[in-house]
């Protein structure tokens with residue numbers, strides 16, 4: 382059953398940290414003049430209008446992108462890069478999803494595979510991406526598609542895994558898919574977004590933390606970066622979120638650390654951020 386619609390959450394604090402981290406990876410891949418391939422296993426609708434009914438319902442973008450909406454230069458190169466990507470969309474009263482963000486980094490010869498299972502979200506994605514070059518749209522399960530389409534040729538590239546985690550099993554599905562992927566594509570950089578959940582989430586509380594510990598065994602190096610927007614209380618559900626990055630590019634940790642510091646200054650006093658290595662080279 383697919384009930385999740387990203388329109389209710391687009392542009393919120395979770396999208397902000399996820400998209401900053403992903404742009405950090407894209408910037409690294411663009412440094413070399415060699416083609417790369419990107420995989421987005423859970424693409425969503427591609428772009429979200431602030432005046433859509435879903436966006437208007439909870440106005441979650443007010444916890445994220447709206448707080449950064451002055452788009453003035455910050456002390457962080459990576460946060461500035463994120464703002465450069467998002468600003469043209471924000472001026473048109475919309476927020477770009479990961480497919481549009483990835484597409485903005487493609488050069489001639491680069492490839493983007495977008496997977497989305499929800500029929501209505503897939504139809505929107507097709508409309509949003511209809512003029513995009515180098516993009517392949519797949520109405521299929523993202524985990525199954527990832528294993529079928531990897532390793533890419535040439536084998537430089539990265540994967541964004543951003544499931545809704547509506548089902549408890551999704552945490553295990555992420556670990557299983559990444560484990561299998563690394564059996565045939567060790568070079569892949571993988572970014573996995575996860576929610577930080579309080580006791581209200583029942584058995585899902587602690588599932589993200591268990592998942593990223595298991596994921597850290599699968600690659601040579603890994604770290605997690607988190608953005609916490611509320612004190613943890615039994616009844617507040619998602620109090621923040623994070624990204625687990627496997628095989629992170631050189632200096633992404635420093636760039637992301639700087640971006641998170643600048644981000645917390647912009648988002649407000651109650652925000653805290655962290656970046657922790659799970660596994661370093663040779664450990």
Ligand SMILES: C[S@@+](CC[C@H](N)C(=O)[O-])C[C@H]1O[C@@H](n2cnc3c(N)ncnc32)[C@H](O)[C@@H]1O
Pocket residue numbers: 383385386387396399422423424425426427477478479480496497498499502521522523524543544545
């Ligand atoms: C969190 S949203 C994606 C947001 C998007 N990555 C972004 O950052 O803009 C998750 C999406 O995954 C889709 N989805 C859920 N299960 C899926 C599966 N097994 N394979 C592919 N897509 C799936 C949902 O329909 C939803 O659109």
